[in-house]
Amino acid sequence: xxxxxxxxxxxxxxxxxxxxxxxxxxxxxxxxxxxxxxxxxxxxxxxxxxxxxxxxxxxxxxxxxxxxxxxxxxxxxxxxxxxxxxxxxxxxxxxxxxxxxxxxxxxxxxxxxxxxxxxxxxxxxxxxxxxxxxxxxxxxxxxxxxxxxxxxxxxxxxxxxxxxxxxxxxxxxxxxxxxxxxxxxxxxxxxxxxxxxxxxxxxxxxxxxxxxxxxxxxxxxxxxxxxxxxxxxxxxxxxxxxxxxxxxxxxxxxxxxxxxxxxxxxxxxxxxxxxxxxxxxxxxxxxxxxxxxxx
Amino acid sequence: xxxxxxxxxxxxxxxxxxxxxxxxxxxxxxxxxxxxxxxxxxxxxxxxxxxxxxxxxxxxxxxxxxxxxxxxxxxxxxxxxxxxxxxxxxxxxxxxxxxxxxxxxxxxxxxxxxxxxxxxxxxxxxxxxxxxxxxxxxxxxxxxxxxxxxxxxxxxxxxxxxxxxxxxxxxxxxxxxxxxxxxxxxxxxxxxxxxxxxxxxxxxxxxxxxxxxxxxxxxxxxxxxxxxxxxxxxxxxxxxxxxxxxxxxxxxxx
Numbered sequence: 001x002x003x004x005x006x007x008x009x010x011x012x013x014x015x016x017x018x019x020x021x022x023x024x025x026x027x028x029x030x031x032x033x034x035x036x037x038x039x040x041x042x043x044x045x046x047x048x049x050x051x052x053x054x055x056x057x058x059x060x061x062x063x064x065x066x067x068x069x070x071x072x073x074x075x076x077x078x079x080x081x082x083x084x085x086x087x088x089x090x091x092x093x094x095x096x097x098x099x100x101x102x103x104x105x106x107x108x109x110x111x112x113x114x115x116x117x118x119x120x121x122x123x124x125x126x127x128x129x130x131x132x133x134x135x136x137x138x139x140x141x142x143x144x145x146x147x148x149x150x151x152x153x154x155x156x157x158x159x160x161x162x163x164x165x166x167x168x169x170x171x172x173x174x175x176x177x178x179x180x181x182x183x184x185x186x187x188x189x190x191x192x193x194x195x196x197x198x199x200x201x202x203x204x205x206x207x208x209x210x211x212x213x214x215x216x217x218x219x220x221x222x223x224x225x226x227x228x229x230x231x232x233x234x235x236x237x238x239x240x241x242x243x244x245x246x247x248x249x250x251x252x253x254x255x256x257x258x259x260x261x262x263x264x265x266x267x268x269x270x271x272x273x274x275x276x277x278x279x280x281x282x283x284x285x286x287x288x289x290x291x292x293x294x295x
Numbered sequence: 296x297x298x299x300x301x302x303x304x305x306x307x308x309x310x311x312x313x314x315x316x317x318x319x320x321x322x323x324x325x326x327x328x329x330x331x332x333x334x335x336x337x338x339x340x341x342x343x344x345x346x347x348x349x350x351x352x353x354x355x356x357x358x359x360x361x362x363x364x365x366x367x368x369x370x371x372x373x374x375x376x377x378x379x380x381x382x383x384x385x386x387x388x389x390x391x392x393x394x395x396x397x398x399x400x401x402x403x404x405x406x407x408x409x410x411x412x413x414x415x416x417x418x419x420x421x422x423x424x425x426x427x428x429x430x431x432x433x434x435x436x437x438x439x440x441x442x443x444x445x446x447x448x449x450x451x452x453x454x455x456x457x458x459x460x461x462x463x464x465x466x467x468x469x470x471x472x473x474x475x476x477x478x479x480x481x482x483x484x485x486x487x488x489x490x491x492x493x494x495x496x497x498x499x500x501x502x503x504x505x506x507x508x509x510x511x512x513x514x515x516x517x518x519x520x521x522x523x524x525x526x527x528x529x530x531x532x533x534x535x536x537x538x539x540x541x542x543x544x545x546x547x548x549x
Contacts, residue, residue: 011548048372048375067380067545069379070379077372077376079373081369082369085306097373136373
């Protein structure tokens, strides 16, 4: 469906996205995650042909360029802010893009906008505008929907409603690329994770594989803290300190046990650590930062 | 293209300004009719009660807000990615404003016919000969046709400015300054008496086209160009501004 190959995005001469490569298939819900300024919005804009870039972007085998958007006929998006004309009512804002009145009406009802959709949108709250922006992105049964921080300004009920709508559309084959700072919310819907930092994609995996790979940390507590730290460093084994305990990768645990045993260091505790997506992402970013410093 | 045009017409037709403008135009035309002397019927009829000046004001405001409303309502990204390419997005906006321009001129002609029937000024038959030994109705139609060229030239300039400046307040101010001060700037340049052969082709001079048609004796001394030369210059600058505006729009970062 969407194929992004070695894409570099430039603002002036500055390269903001560096060699981005990933694919999105029908029905995927891809969470685009990264710290502020990592390049999430820029990458989304690039896919929509709104920035200067090199490399290849193809949607359904049709190329997307900065000045050729024919391939995007079946793509919906909400980037940065909802595109809403204040002199139009919510209904008219939707009519501006809608090809099918029944589809428009269904979205109004599913997003709970019936009560105010006939009012001029200049009086809408942030949440109402956000819902209207999401409705515009979902109009005309798109094959791919790009949502930049879709949960901004939404209350709990609306957040649940939007989440359900995303899952419902994905079940029908629509693919999603969603960025959000609320990782717990993304975690509930996404099937694939793309982690971006400093314009580089550092993780591109199905969420199940990602959790299996990164969710296996063990907590290690020994009788001799400083000697343990020395041994781990000597053997270039990555660890994170948590008080006087070490957090180690599960795959290194047998090796570490053997090393400690050979040095006659007794283990007090070796237990699996349960971590949420936020902690995993923070750890990966920390690790990348320390790798950069070492390099 | 058809859908882009539909969207632009839809937006324009839902803006209050677009519908209030003819009402404002009528009030200003009546005011002109009352302010001018009772015996100035022929000039009033030939110039549609000075509608060209008032329409210029209206078109500056409507034209300047055509692009800036997209920036101010965060709609430019949606507009662009939904358009097959940037040229179509730009062209659709331009064509819709041109259609509005022509519609406004037709309204002005209708208002003139209506006002002529009122006992506001001296009664004068449409067949009376006036400028260029032509009947008044012909003078009026030609004035309006030439004014469509002048206002199209101004719209092209406004589009160019809109692509350079995102704020509609600034675009409106700069456009009004160029439209109304431009003539003085041009006149001052030409009155200096140096390089007249070159300077008479400056873009500000083209804003004289409509006025020179209905008042050749006065304005030829200012513009130093024949009517045909002014038409040629206006068309040339219109094309130049449209192309330059599009190239800037194409390169602009959103």
